[in-house]
Structure formats: C-alpha cells, structure tokens
Amino acid sequence: MRFVLLSVMSLWAVVAVGCGGGKPAETGGAKSDVKEPATLEEQMALGEKAYGAACASCHGASGEGKAKAPALVGPKGFDDYKTAKDAFDYIKGNMPSDKPTSLSDAEYWAITAYLAKKNNYPVDKKLDAGNAAGIKRP
Numbered sequence: 001m002r003f004v005l006l007s008v009m010s011l012w013a014v015v016a017v018g019c020g021g022g023k024p025a026e027t028g029g030a031k032s033d034v035k036e037p038a039t040l041e042e043q044m045a046l047g048e049k050a051y052g053a054a055c056a057s058c059h060g061a062s063g064e065g066k067a068k069a070p071a072l073v074g075p076k077g078f079d080d081y082k083t084a085k086d087a088f089d090y091i092k093g094n095m096p097s098d099k100p101t102s103l104s105d106a107e108y109w110a111i112t113a114y115l116a117k118k119n120n121y122p123v124d125k126k127l128d129a130g131n132a133a134g135i136k137r138p
C-alpha cells in the first residue's frame with residue numbers, strides 16, 4: 001500500500017513538473033522523489049507518464065510530431081541513435097528543449113526505454129547505464 005501511495009505521489013510530481021507552462025515550476029524536489037522502477041514493466045509505465053508530462057506538448061501524444069517539434073516514433077524520428085545509450089545521452093542533454101536536464105535520471109531512462117521500444121529497439125529488460133550501449137537500432 002505504501003508503495004502504491006508513493007508511486008501516485010511521484011506521478012503527481014512528474015505531472016506538476018511537466019505542466020509548468022510559462023511560470024517556473026516549483027518542483028519541490030520532484031527530481032529525487034521519482035521512485036526507481038524495479039522492472040521493465042514499471043519502467044515503461046513511468047516512461048509513458050513522464051513522456052506525457054514532459055514531451056507530448058511538443059512532440060505529440062504518441063510521438064507523432066507537431067508543428068513545434070519533429071516526430072520521435074517512426075522511420076525518421078529515432079534513427080540518429082545507434083544505441084539506446086546514444087538516445088539517452090541526447091535526450092538527457094537536450095530535452096525538454098525549454099528545460100534540458102530538468103528530469104531525474106530514472107525518468108530519462110524510462111522515457112528512453114519507452115521511445116526505444118516504440119521504435120522497435122530490442123528492449124527486453126529494464127534499460128540502464130549497464131545495458132543501454134548494447135541495445136542497438138533495429
């Protein structure tokens with residue numbers, strides 16, 4: 001039960017950060033409040049939520065792209081990255097473009113896993129610094 005409560009609170013933190021809009025969001029330490037996912041399933045769930053909160057406004061709800069920003073899913077979206085590690089490095093270093101590095105590593109890994117999977121990279125276990133360089137573009 002405690003775990004469920006914490007997860008819900010973490011998700012709210014993610015949503016709060018993502019919805020900062022024009023005003024600087026008071027994150028209240030949201031970065032460190034995000035619980036490290038234990039399994040690939042949890043990581044995918046976190047990735048989907050965090051993507052929705054921090055990326056979808058520019059890249060579209062399913063990564064289809066919008067006027068403001070290119071597609072992230074499909075033939076052109078993700079093919080600059082040879083490995084999931086390259087994708088993580090780019091995303092962590094540059095995105096969200098209005099607030100780079102504003103998310104926690106757990107969120108960046110989760111978003112990378114979520115997008116890599118959508119682009120058919122062979123993500124079959126929780127993505128992290130130890131395995132990402134071995135997960136290659138299909």
Ligand code: HEC
Pocket residue numbers: 051054055056057058059068069070071072076077078080090091095096097098111
């Ligand atoms: C404020 C709008 C905005 C937000 C929010 C945003 N992006 Fe972007 N993103 C852009 C723009 C604009 C570009 C194109 C930048 C360029 O080409 O230099 C881009 C480019 C990218 C690219 C490279 C795409 C390619 O074709 O090379 C990736 C990957 C990416 N974003 C991922 C993300 C992720 C993941 C998030 C959420 C953590 C995110 N972005 C949030 C605006 C945004």
